[in-house]
Amino acid sequence: MGSFLKEVIVWAFVESPLLLTLLGGVTWALVTWRRHPKVSLLAGLGLTAKLVILLSMPLFHWFAVKGWEGDTFNDFDEISTYYKALTFVHSLISAGLWLLILFAIFTERNHPEALDLNRKTSDGYPFVGQ
Numbered sequence: 001m002g003s004f005l006k007e008v009i010v011w012a013f014v015e016s017p018l019l020l021t022l023l024g025g026v027t028w029a030l031v032t033w034r035r036h037p038k039v040s041l042l043a044g045l046g047l048t049a050k051l052v053i054l055l056s057m058p059l060f061h062w063f064a065v066k067g068w069e070g071d072t073f074n075d076f077d078e079i080s081t082y083y084k085a086l087t088f089v090h091s092l093i094s095a096g097l098w099l100l101i102l103f104a105i106f107t108e109r110n111h112p113e114a115l116d117l118n119r120k121t122s123d124g125y126p127f128v129g130q
Contacts, residue, residue, distance in 0.1 A: 004062055011058050022051040042104030046097045053093060060086055 012019065029044035064082055066072070073079045 007062065008058050015054065018054065019051070022047050022054065026051065036108060039104045039108050042107070043101055046101040046104065049100075050094065050097050053090065053097075057090070 025047040026044055029040040029047065033040040033044075064073075064079055064086075073082065
């Protein structure tokens with residue numbers, strides 16, 4: 001178990017920029033909950049799920065290493081197939097979660113006046129902001 005803990009600590013250090021970004025995103029979703037409840041809910045769920053998946057990855061890699069040492073995998077082709085399947089499932093889930101996060105970002109963008117590119121100010125100049 002000591003080597004597993006060491007590997008998790010090393011992994012956490014290597015993945016720390018992504019871990020901190022996801023934690024920051026979840027925190028931001030909680031902070032902005034009252035102003036944008038739907039967006040915060042969807043973004044928070046997506047980011048939390050990505051965080052859970054990221055935190056579970058060392059377990060799957062540890063299983064592969066222990067399976068290689070034990071009798072779970074008989075040869076390199078089996079462990080290669082396991083890693084390919086793991087990568088595919090991770091990629092599939094991650095893509096779905098990114099779609100959820102993108103949906104959260106763009107669902108409340110319902111400002112028709114912001115889309116009017118020909119809008120002018122009272123002086124006749126192009127409108128560029130509030």
